[in-house]
Amino acid sequence: MVPLSAYVAVSAVLFMTGLLGVLIRRNFIIVLMAVEIMLNAANINLVAFSHHLESMAGQLVALFIIAIAAGEAAVGLAIIIVVFRGKISTNVDEMNLLKW
Amino acid sequence: MVAVFFAYFALVSVAAGVLTVALKNPVHCGLALLALLLHVSGLFVLLNAEFLWAVQVIVYAGAILVLYLFVLMLLNLKTDERYFHPSYLYFLGPAVLGSLYIIMLLLRSPFGGAKGDAPAAAVLQDGDTIAVGVKMFGDYLLQFEIVGVFLLGAIIGAIVLAKTPRTLDEERKA
Numbered sequence: 001m002v003p004l005s006a007y008v009a010v011s012a013v014l015f016m017t018g019l020l021g022v023l024i025r026r027n028f029i030i031v032l033m034a035v036e037i038m039l040n041a042a043n044i045n046l047v048a049f050s051h052h053l054e055s056m057a058g059q060l061v062a063l064f065i066i067a068i069a070a071g072e073a074a075v076g077l078a079i080i081i082v083v084f085r086g087k088i089s090t091n092v093d094e095m096n097l098l099k100w
Numbered sequence: 101m102v103a104v105f106f107a108y109f110a111l112v113s114v115a116a117g118v119l120t121v122a123l124k125n126p127v128h129c130g131l132a133l134l135a136l137l138l139h140v141s142g143l144f145v146l147l148n149a150e151f152l153w154a155v156q157v158i159v160y161a162g163a164i165l166v167l168y169l170f171v172l173m174l175l176n177l178k179t180d181e182r183y184f185h186p187s188y189l190y191f192l193g194p195a196v197l198g199s200l201y202i203i204m205l206l207l208r209s210p211f212g213g214a215k216g217d218a219p220a221a222a223v224l225q226d227g228d229t230i231a232v233g234v235k236m237f238g239d240y241l242l243q244f245e246i247v248g249v250f251l252l253g254a255i256i257g258a259i260v261l262a263k264t265p266r267t268l269d270e271e272r273k274a
Contacts (some may be wrong), residue, residue, distance in 0.1 A: 060243075063236070074254050
């Protein structure tokens with residue numbers, strides 16, 4: 001029997017990896033992939049707690065998170081295509097049109 | 101036996117996550133993300149969430165990741181020379197220290213709480229899919245409908261954003 005804290009630790013490490021990816025990568029597509037890593041870490045957490053506390057609610061929220069991740073990927077990639085068409089770059093440092 | 105599988109899935113998913121963030125070529129990052137998603141779905145199987153395993157493989161690995169790879173191929177990116185933020189070392193140190201501290205806290209903490217109404221034996225009797233379905237179309241019906249409307253909005257938004265804008269001359273002719 002694997003303890004709950006082991007799952008939570010894996011989820012924390014994955015979340016940190018995703019957060020670090022959002023902070024240090026400069027390619028917009030990789031930043032979106034790092035966001036997917038963070039969503040997956042949250043899913044592991046939810047399902048692990050759902051299993052150990054014997055409730056279905058965590059799995060349902062994880063399903064909703066997967067649906068929202070699909071919407072986020074679709075809209076995010078559409079934004080990338082729009083930006084790439086205008087500036088021929090996916091570098092996040094060069095996207096400063098809305099900067100104050 | 102479960103511990104062996106857990107160790108395998110956990111180690112490979114963490115390694116694939118690090119590779120997703122660290123690799124240079126965006127296509128390699130996408131493939132590392134694929135390995136991460138498949139191994140996370142393995143963790144779901146260990147937690148008696150077979151329906152979520154299927155959804156993870158079909159939706160995440162099958163749909164979302166293919167979307168990413170399509171966009172990568174469409175844009176035909178050149179690999180940048182400097183692909184990290186210039187001051188990434190300032191992020192890396194605190195992140196490693198902070199995650200080590202959080203892991204130490206998490207491994208020591210006694211997690212507990214009120215037990216719900218779906219013990220593992222009851223879920224395994226009919227299967228996870230039936231348990232998820234009964235709960236989803238009972239207590240969570242409103243949220244399910246809201247997610248449906250949200251996905252419709254996301255589809256329409258993606259189409260509107262990605263459509264090639266018509267120039268003014270074409271609009272006058274039409």
